[in-house]
Amino acid sequence: MNFPSKLIEDAVNEISKLPGIGKKTALRLSLHLLKQDQSFATSLAQAIIDLRTRTTYCTVCHNLSDTPVCSICSSPKRDHSVICVVEDIPDVLAIENTAQYTGLYHVLGGVISPMQGIGPDNLHLDSLLRRTEVDSNKEPVREIILALPATMEGDTTAFYLSRKLKPTGVKITTIARGVPVGGELEFTDEITLGRSILTRTNYSTE
Known part of the structure; x- marks a missing residue:
């Protein structure tokens, strides 16, 4: 892929490192950023920096x-x-x-x-x-x-x-395990279906 600018190439290379984003998508995102106000790119960059440097884990539950x-x-x-x-x-x-x-x-x-x-x-x-x-x-x-x-x-x-x-x-x-809403029995795996039968509950019309 040829780029008109080394700055765009660098941006594409970095953005494409994110999961699920290829070079073409990274290029579209880079061009989109160029069309926005500079304040938008600055806010985005600061949010990413804060995410990486200020986010921590709860000392109680590890969330x-x-x-x-x-x-x-x-x-x-x-x-x-x-x-x-x-x-x-x-x-x-x-x-x-x-x-x-x-x-x-x-x-x-x-x-x-x-x-x-x-x-x-x-x-x-x-x-x-x-x-x-x-x-x-x-x-x-x-x-x-x-x-x-x-x-x-x-x-x-x-x-x-x-x-x-x-x-x-x-x-x-x-947690209960069973057949999902909208699911067909013939496409449900045997383990899930078996557990659904074993952990069956009373049927109620209320």
């Missing part, structure tokens, strides 16, 4: 945060007795977008996967166990929700966690 303790963990409106354990940060965003959950989170930072060399020591497991310890200065945790991937690695992690959490006496639950 992304602007402060040492994230807005979810510090909110008095959340149910601090319930913790939803997820694999990574996008899972927190997905659950939050449902507006159906009001408890806290704990981001493991991955799942146990011997094939990829990821063991329990590579995850935020110890901090989860510490959160279940009885402390007179905070509300006790009464339930841990395991919202992990429906994969062999996710199931292995859930099993490991349940064994580690059992001595705490905290109630351990897992």
Whole structure:
């Protein structure tokens, strides 16, 4: 690809390093930026710098945060007795977008996967166990929700966690797995369909 300017070429090369963006898309974005006011490019550049230099991780749940303790963990409106354990940060965003959950989170930072060399020591497991310890200065945790991937690695992690959490006496639950709305049974995998039958619920017309 030939460029009329070395500056444009440099911009295209950097933008195309982003996932899902090829050289042509990067060129369109670069040309779009050139048509905008300089203040737009300055604001965009500053937002990216702030994202990289000022974003941190919550010291409690390991979610992304602007402060040492994230807005979810510090909110008095959340149910601090319930913790939803997820694999990574996008899972927190997905659950939050449902507006159906009001408890806290704990981001493991991955799942146990011997094939990829990821063991329990590579995850935020110890901090989860510490959160279940009885402390007179905070509300006790009464339930841990395991919202992990429906994969062999996710199931292995859930099993490991349940064994580690059992001595705490905290109630351990897992999210329901079933046929999605609009899904056809013939295209549903056997494991999901089997679990849907085993975890069936009472039918109600109310």
